[in-house]
Amino acid sequence: MxxxxxxxxxxxxxxxxxxxxxxxxxxxxxxxxxxxxxxxxxxxxxxxxxxxxxxxxxxxxxxxxxxxxxxxxxxxxxxxxxxxxxxxxxxxxxxxxxxxxxxxxxxxxxxxxxxxxxxxxxxxxxxxxxxxxxxxxxxxxxxxxxxxxxxxxxxxxxxxxxxxxxxxxxxxxxxxxxxxxxxxxxxxxxxxxxxxxxxxxxxxxxxxxxxxxxPTDLLRRRRRHQLAWFTAGIVALCCAVLLTTVGGAPSDRPSPSPAAVAALAVGPEQLLRTPRDAWADTSRVDFTAWPARGPRTDDEALITRALVAWNDPPRGTRISVGKATTDEPPPKDTQLLYAGDVGREAVVLFHDGRRVVRYGEPVSSPGDASLDISRSDESDVTTAAALVVSREAGKVRYLTAPWIAEAQTRDLLTPNSPGRPLDVSDEGVTDPVAEPPGAGSCASRPVLQLRSSSRIVEKHAFLVTDLGDLTPVHLSYTPLPGTGAPPRQPREATSGTALRSWAHIACRLPELSRSGVRSVNQWDFAEQKLPEQGGRAVWSCTRASTWRGPGSVLVQFRASTASATGPARVVGRARSTAACSRFGQHVVAGTPWTAGSGRHYFLAAGSREVEEIDVTGDVDVTERGRTLAVKARKSPEATVRARLADGERLDEVGSRSPR
Incomplete structure (x- = not known):
């Protein structure tokens, strides 16, 4: 020196x-x-x-x-x-x-x-x-x-x-x-x-x-290069034409008033931004591990408009707030997830620990902005795996989590067909996929099959589907009880058995649209041999768990002679219940059934801990075991109860009888 x-x-x-x-x-x-x-x-x-x-x-x-x-x-x-x-x-x-x-x-x-x-x-x-x-x-x-x-x-x-x-x-x-x-x-x-x-x-x-x-965004850089040449030609002809040509650029939207900006508790410069590789070095793999992505994460004008719209939506803003979700202003610990142009919209995504928020505004034409808020607390690898970033002309684009290594699409109504690869950009935005049909139409039921990176969970594939909120719903499956202990636990619905079971309930998913559902589990809780050589039947309980905790259940019955993808018969339902979850692991249900000969029967079945089934009403019978089949008149009125291995009594799902 x-x-x-x-x-x-x-x-x-x-x-x-x-x-x-x-x-x-x-x-x-x-x-x-x-x-x-x-x-x-x-x-x-x-x-x-x-x-x-x-x-x-x-x-x-x-x-x-x-x-x-x-x-x-x-x-x-x-x-x-x-x-x-x-x-x-x-x-x-x-x-x-x-x-x-x-x-x-x-x-x-x-x-x-x-x-x-x-x-x-x-x-x-x-x-x-x-x-x-x-x-x-x-x-x-x-x-x-x-x-x-x-x-x-x-x-x-x-x-x-x-x-x-x-x-x-x-x-x-x-x-x-x-x-x-x-x-x-x-x-x-x-x-x-x-x-x-x-x-x-x-x-x-x-x-x-x-x-x-x-590298910076290469496609965006090339578009800017082409735009620069185009703009230079326009300037050579007329400066006035230049102003009208770029009039639709995002920066020409009116800026929020100083008072609206001053009212913000958090500004663009104060937003939390997670480092790119944090998801691979943390035990908390959820939305907090998402980095800020997109080519406009440094566009303070766009992000300011998004925060102002969230804090105090201007007149004309289209607002959608999920069930059991608040529309409170952005708190100080708000995190930026994405900012960029998707289709014909400029989109900004936020996360505040309890909610995900999507702001969208037209890019090239005047129009009202939109604001969508969904609940997202206590998310995990699967429920924080993707967010809806765009809905346009019957198509949906998703922003996938940084730990997603592979994406495919598949149809729940064709369980034997393989998944089709889905292209995902470097920023995590998928190509457009078909939006699931609403109630009344069930020609197909598209879902995403995602696989997480081996850096967190090796070869972990799972299904999610769009039910109208920003967060896609996680689909899982619990197989029939085995012969040993402990009882089966929910697993990913990607096996052939799981997909065939889901094919019978897929058409009922639209009933859960925009209801704040976090995950849906299909549990095949009992299998029964039908009278008169009628084949076998499987009893299932489908539980839709919400972000706020309570869930709704549907109990279905399907015979082996039915269509491979035909909707199962619903024999019981309940709302705001813990049934068919880890806190409600026992279930019993019954239904009338008609054999091929025309004779009428009453069937009942229970989960693995059921030791005795008791039926009262038009049918009065008690039988040991997990299944029951007795002759009965057509459409009998009957109440089903069961006795568990520990002696506790169990009512059927949806029963109004005293417990």
Missing amino acids: STSQRRSTSGSGRVALDQAEAVIVDQYTRLVRLAYLTLPHTLSRHRRVLVAHALVQRALPGFRIGRASPRVPPQRRRTPDPAVACMRARVLRSALAHDRRPRGWPGFLPPPRALRPMLPVVWGLRLFPRAGSGEEVALGQVLSEIPASARAAFVLLQLEGLPRPEVVDLLTAAGVPRPKEALRTACDVEAAAGPATQALLRSREFDACSVQTR
Whole structure:
């Protein structure tokens, strides 16, 4: 390192140019990390990397970085290198000033300093530090919630190892108005973070000099290139034509009023943004692990309009709120999931821990915006696997979770047909798929078959289907009881047996549309041999569980002689019940049945713990076992009860008899 003293440090606190250059070259990585951690977290990681490098490279004396050049902090207790101290102060002053807005400057616009072009500039690539573990992500989240001056003090204490008096001096030299208050906040964070903080700050999560690259949206970039040539031709003809040609661009939509923006509890710069690879290094695989994706995640104007529409929808906004879901304004811990153009709409997706919210506005033509809100609390690998991002002309596009490695479509009414591959973009948006038909039409029942990445669950395939809400419904299957213990548990409905069972109930799924359903399980709880060589029958209980907890059940009976995909006969139903769930594992039901000879019977069956079935009414009989078949008159009125292995009595599903 050069140590020339041709121009010695003066008492005024200034350093020689060659000394400053030597400090920057020798301490470049540490200074860049200091700037990166101090810069506002409202910037994307790509912008923070570039700005951090730019601030350090502009820290040489002679660049104007503020109203006055910072003075070297006076020496205390030890003898710090004045050149190093001066460079730290200059970098800190620049980083702290980057997010400073003049008085009266609109809050939804970037500060004027952030608008200045600064080298380095990167075209066609996105740079960001390599993702760390969950501890680094958590520390980054904590730092994003404290003021920039406190972040700077925290980094100086932990990363640089400076004593507290020297930290106060550096903050003062950098122009911090209340350095001791910033130091107190940093000490509080230091105490809460624990002894491993220093190692975390030196990790690759915060190393802006060791970055990885990804391309920008190539298709969008090509479209912009073509649009630039087209616009240039229009400008050559007439400037007025140019204005009308780009009049449909998203930026030409009227901006929200300053009062509407001021009313927001959270702005675009305060939204939570999960790192790209966080889903592969966490035990909580749900919507909180989704990164912010889409080509317009940095479009503050679009995201501001979406937040304003959620907070106080303008007149004309089409609003849809799911069952048992609130329409409360966005809270401070709101997370950005997606922002981009899908079809003819600009779409923004949010998650606030309890709900997912979709905002859409026309891209190329005037029109009203839309706002959809659905419940999503306690989601998991399957229920957070996809979101509806677009509905247009009978087609649906989904945004798949980052852990989805493969997507297919299949029809529940053709259980023996293989799934068809579904293309998914790099951002996770699927090609359009057919929207499931509503009630009254059952020519097909399209579903998605998704497979999660081997990085979390190896070869884990599952089915989801659209029932009108933003979150597709997870479909599962519980097979017939086995001969041993314990009882069978719900599993994915992807096997041949599961698909054949689902084919008999698929046409009843539209009855559950827009009812806040989270998952539907098809449980084949009993098999019975029919009288007069009538073949065999399977008894099933289909449970639709809602996000709020209670569910509804349908009990069906289907004979082996029926159509392979014909709807099963519903013999019982109940609402707001725990039946056919892990908290209601026992079920018994009965139904009249007519044999091929024309004789009438009454049949009953129970789940694996049933030891005796008792029928009263027009049919009066008690029989040990899990199934019952007796002759009866046509359409008898009968009540079915069962005795379980532990002696408890069990009523049939939907029965009104006292329990």
